[in-house]
Amino acid sequence: MQWGPQFLGGDRVRFALWAPDKDSVALEIDGRDALPMQRSADGWFTAEAPARTGDRYRFRISDDLAVADPASRAQSGGVHGWSVLSDPFAYEWRMQEWSGRPWTEAVIQEVHPGVLGGFSGVAEHLPQLAQLGVTAIELMPVAAFAGTRGWGYDGVLPYAVHESYGSPDDLKALVDRAHDLGLMVFLDVVYNHFGPEGNYLGAYASSFFDQHSDTPWGSAVAVSREPVKRFFIDNARMWLQEYRLDGLRFDAVHAIADDAFLDAMAQEIREALPGRHVHLVLENEHNDPERLRPGLYDAQWNDDFHNVLHVLLTGESEGYYEAFVENPTEKLARCLSEGFIHQGEEGRGKPSGHLPATRFVSFLQNHDQVGNRALGERLIRLADRDKLRAATALLLLMPQIPLLFMGEESGSRSPFLFFTDFHDELADAVREGRRKEFAKFAAFSDPETRKGIPDPNDQETFDTSVPRPGPDAEEWRAFYSQLIALRHQHIMPRLEETRGMGAEVLGTGAVVARWVMHDGARLILAINLGETGVSFPEEGECLFALGEAGEPGSFTARLSL
Numbered sequence: 001m002q003w004g005p006q007f008l009g010g011d012r013v014r015f016a017l018w019a020p021d022k023d024s025v026a027l028e029i030d031g032r033d034a035l036p037m038q039r040s041a042d043g044w045f046t047a048e049a050p051a052r053t054g055d056r057y058r059f060r061i062s063d064d065l066a067v068a069d070p071a072s073r074a075q076s077g078g079v080h081g082w083s084v085l086s087d088p089f090a091y092e093w094r095m096q097e098w099s100g101r102p103w104t105e106a107v108i109q110e111v112h113p114g115v116l117g118g119f120s121g122v123a124e125h126l127p128q129l130a131q132l133g134v135t136a137i138e139l140m141p142v143a144a145f146a147g148t149r150g151w152g153y154d155g156v157l158p159y160a161v162h163e164s165y166g167s168p169d170d171l172k173a174l175v176d177r178a179h180d181l182g183l184m185v186f187l188d189v190v191y192n193h194f195g196p197e198g199n200y201l202g203a204y205a206s207s208f209f210d211q212h213s214d215t216p217w218g219s220a221v222a223v224s225r226e227p228v229k230r231f232f233i234d235n236a237r238m239w240l241q242e243y244r245l246d247g248l249r250f251d252a253v254h255a256i257a258d259d260a261f262l263d264a265m266a267q268e269i270r271e272a273l274p275g276r277h278v279h280l281v282l283e284n285e286h287n288d289p290e291r292l293r294p295g296l297y298d299a300q301w302n303d304d305f306h307n308v309l310h311v312l313l314t315g316e317s318e319g320y321y322e323a324f325v326e327n328p329t330e331k332l333a334r335c336l337s338e339g340f341i342h343q344g345e346e347g348r349g350k351p352s353g354h355l356p357a358t359r360f361v362s363f364l365q366n367h368d369q370v371g372n373r374a375l376g377e378r379l380i381r382l383a384d385r386d387k388l389r390a391a392t393a394l395l396l397l398m399p400q401i402p403l404l405f406m407g408e409e410s411g412s413r414s415p416f417l418f419f420t421d422f423h424d425e426l427a428d429a430v431r432e433g434r435r436k437e438f439a440k441f442a443a444f445s446d447p448e449t450r451k452g453i454p455d456p457n458d459q460e461t462f463d464t465s466v467p468r469p470g471p472d473a474e475e476w477r478a479f480y481s482q483l484i485a486l487r488h489q490h491i492m493p494r495l496e497e498t499r500g501m502g503a504e505v506l507g508t509g510a511v512v513a514r515w516v517m518h519d520g521a522r523l524i525l526a527i528n529l530g531e532t533g534v535s536f537p538e539e540g541e542c543l544f545a546l547g548e549a550g551e552p553g554s555f556t557a558r559l560s561l
Contacts, residue, residue, distance in 0.1 A: 001044045003231050004071030004159060005051075005085060013051040013085065017059050017069065018044050018227045019204035028066060030056035030082060043205070043227075053090065056082035067200040071159040071231070072144075073168055079144050079156050079198030088242040091172045095179040100246045100277030101135060103298050104358055104495035107396075107484055108136045108186065108403040110366050112416075114149055115466045116406070119166035119174045126174075126181055132409060132477065133484030136184035138249060140367055142171065143190070146197035147421025149462045151367065152188070153217075153251065154195025154420070158235050168243075175244055184246035186279065187239055191232045192255035193217040197426060215255040223261040233265045240269065240278055247279030249301070254285045266296040281361055287340045287349030292359045299401060304341035305362040306369055308332045309391055312509055312529045313383040318441050329511060329530075333503035336398065336513035336525070357399035357498045357515060364388075364395055365405040367416065374438045374453045376415030376465065378408065386553030387529050389479065390546050393555045394527050396483040397491060397544065399498040399515050404480075407467030411476035417454050419462040427457045486544055490559060494518045507534040510550075522560040528552055 006014045015027050020043025026034040027047045037045035037059075051057070056076055060066045068075060072083035109129055116122045122137070129137065141152030144160040152162070161171050178185045193215045194201070201208045202219075208228050209219040222228050239245045253262055266280055282291060282300045291297050308324045308331045310316060317325045324331055324341070331341045338353035339360045352359075363369075370378055379388055395402050407414060422430055435453050438444040444453065454461045470476065494517035501522065503513035509530025515523045526536040528550060536549045540560030547554035 001040075001042075001046075001227070003227075003234060004069065004073070005057075007087060008048065011050050011052055012048055014046060014048045015057065015059075015069070016044060016046045017204075018208075019059075019061060021206055022061055022204050025204070026060040028058050028060050034060055051085055053085055053087045055085045057085060058082050061204045065200070065203060067203070068157060068160075070157060070201060071235075072157055073159055073161075075144050075157065075160050075163050078163060079146050083160070086168050088168070088238075091169050093172070093244065094176050098179040098244070099275060100279075101182070101184055102277055103279050103401070105492050106136050106184070106279070106401050107134050107487065108138050108361070108401065109134050109406060109409070110138045110140065110363075110403060111406045112140045112151070112367065112465075113142060113162075113165045115416075115462070118164065119161075119170040123174045123177045126178055126183060130181040130183055132481050133488060134404070135182070136186055136246065137178065138186040138188060138403070141188045141190055141251070144198075145195050147423075149419055149421045149459075151371070151418065151420075153190055154197070155190055156195045156197070156199040158189070158191075158232075159238060172243055179244075184277075184279075186247040186249055186281070187243075187245050188249045188251055189236065189239065190251045191223075191235075192221065192252050193219070194221075197422065213257065215252075217255075220255065220257065223256060223258050229261060229264070232261075233268055236265060236269060237272055240273060246277065247281065247298075249281040249283065251283050252285070253282050253291075259288075259291065262291060263296060266291075270295060285348070287342055287352065289340075289350055289352045289355055289359075292355055299359050299361050301366075301403075302335070302339065302360040302362045302400065304331075304339075305335050305360070305400070306364060306366070308335060308341060309364060309529075310369070310379075313379065313387055313391060316382075329505050329507075329509055333505055333511045333513065336511065337500035337503040339400070339500075353500065355499075356496075357500060358401055358495055360400040361403050362395060362398070362400040363403040363405065364391055365408055366403065367405065370405060370416045371418050371465075374441070374444060376417040376454075378405075378412065378415065380408070380411060380470065381413060384553065386547060390527050390529065390553050390555040392479070393483055393544065393546055393557070394525060396480070396487055397523075397557045398513070398525055399491065399495055399517070399523065402487075407469075409477055409480040410467070410473040411470030412467045412473075413470050414466060414468045415464060416467070417461050417465050418456050419458075419465060420456045422457055431455050431457060483544070486557070490543055491523070494521055494523075498523075506536070506550075507532060509552075510534040512537055520561075524558040524560065525556070526550075526558075527555045 025045040037047040069083040073086035074084040143155035144157035210222040213220040340352040342349040435450040496518040501514040510528040512526040540558040
């Protein structure tokens with residue numbers, strides 16, 4: 001049985017809902033009498049009815065509760081409202097021949113659709129990204145969540161695009177425009193939990209959740225059960241087939257805790273989409289290289305890279321930076337050479353040095369690392385300018401796949417804050433929970449100080465998070481453009497199966513790392529984020545340099561053919 005409405009032809013549609021806890025369910029189409037649905041032994045309810053695109057419908061599961069289709073493609077009135085029938089194949093694609101770009105060509109920018117003005121606003125943003133040399137955008141989650149604004153990780157209707165961002169066809173138009181500019185489009189999807197408001201699955205399908213396993217955000221999903229497994233795998237296929245997205249980033253898969261499900265999902269996607277460049281990326285705190293073997297996932301977000309660079313750039317040592325304070329220079333060397341820093345130490349991770357460098361997506365900033373700060377500060381407000389430029393050069397010229405966060409290419413000083421649109425008791429709980437979260441940090445140990453942490457539910461918190469170019473925006477854009485152009489010319493053509501040759505510490509905060517590339521060339525990158533000068537190697541031809549070689553804040557990229 002398939003989740004969601006199926007168009008049968010002749011204006012007839014089959015509706016389906018898995019509701020094993022219920023004996024009866026009725027289909028309600030706006031303006032018509034309720035239609036009893038037929039129950040099968042395995043808990044599926046189905047009904048066929050005449051219906052057209054745009055019709056509103058929902059499921060009546062009790063006298064006092066009617067719910068949206070959990071596989072609705074669009075909503076009217078939010079997650080508590082009606083589902084809207086949407087023909088997934090009605091959109092007329094302009095870029096019919098697009099088949100994507102190789103993973104080695106990825107230079108990604110993560111964007112939040114809401115702060116950029118919805119799907120149409122993101123589309124307007126694309127030409128300047130293409131001009132900069134970016135080759136892919138990654139949308140933060142667009143699945144429907146409660147309220148009009150939020151990060152998207154509290155989604156409750158994974159098949160429906162968030163109403164305030166636009167319609168399904170608006171998202172398809174964004175993808176079409178991106179492909180026209182040569183840009184790939186990736187989407188962040190959340191399969192490990194549902195948000196706290198608007199999730200009604202527990203009212204009629206309690207076995208959708210694993211009652212014996214929790215995540216930090218609520219009950220874990222029971223992906224070992226076939227209907228649940230199909231719900232998520234079919235959702236992944238929907239984004240890639242109906243919306244023609246080029247890839248997915250799977251949020252916090254360590255909270256799913258089912259490697260067999262992850263492997264089955266990747267394998268089915270690969271088999272369903274031959275002939276296309278489709279890229280699958282994990283966020284996985286387990287640092288598990290097994291999921292990165294050929295035929296499964298292309299890469300993993302490499303938090304280790306960000307964490308150790310953040311310590312070296314800012315000197316911060318609280319929270320999750322604490323694990324990177326001891327010997328950060330050695331940790332950076334290991335990260336550049338082998339990918340993961342944690343490879344089994346403290347019970348986390350496995351050896352990763354055998355993997356190609358492109359199995360790792362690295363970043364200096366993203367929604368988590370900026371937005372999970374109490375005040376949402378970007379690195380440009382926290383780090384020395386010359387050292388930040390050197391770290392940026394390292395990010396964009398090393399063989400790991402680089403990810404930028406919207407606004408950093410224009411020197412934006414705008415914070416990116418945690419924002420939601422909850423009300424009443426839930427709003428109070430989120431606000432106070434957010435402030436208590438930072439009580440362990442020295443700067444917010446005083447309850448009065450914590451009152452200065454922005455209220456996530458305040459409209460101003462969202463408005464402040466819109467990225468605005470900094471006063472030196474053109475200088476930063478030129479800097480990023482130069483580095484990305486060098487990556488296109490010298491790094492990308494050689495990236496296939498590039499592997500680390502080792503890295504060595506040159507001094508406190510200073511490292512040199514080497515890689516052997518596809519054509520046998522050696523890439524040598526040296527960086528000094530310390531306070532004293534060191535000697536940089538001079539092997540090979542210099543591709544790019546910042547500052548006086550070996551001095552604090554300097555960087556060199558050299559290529560030995």
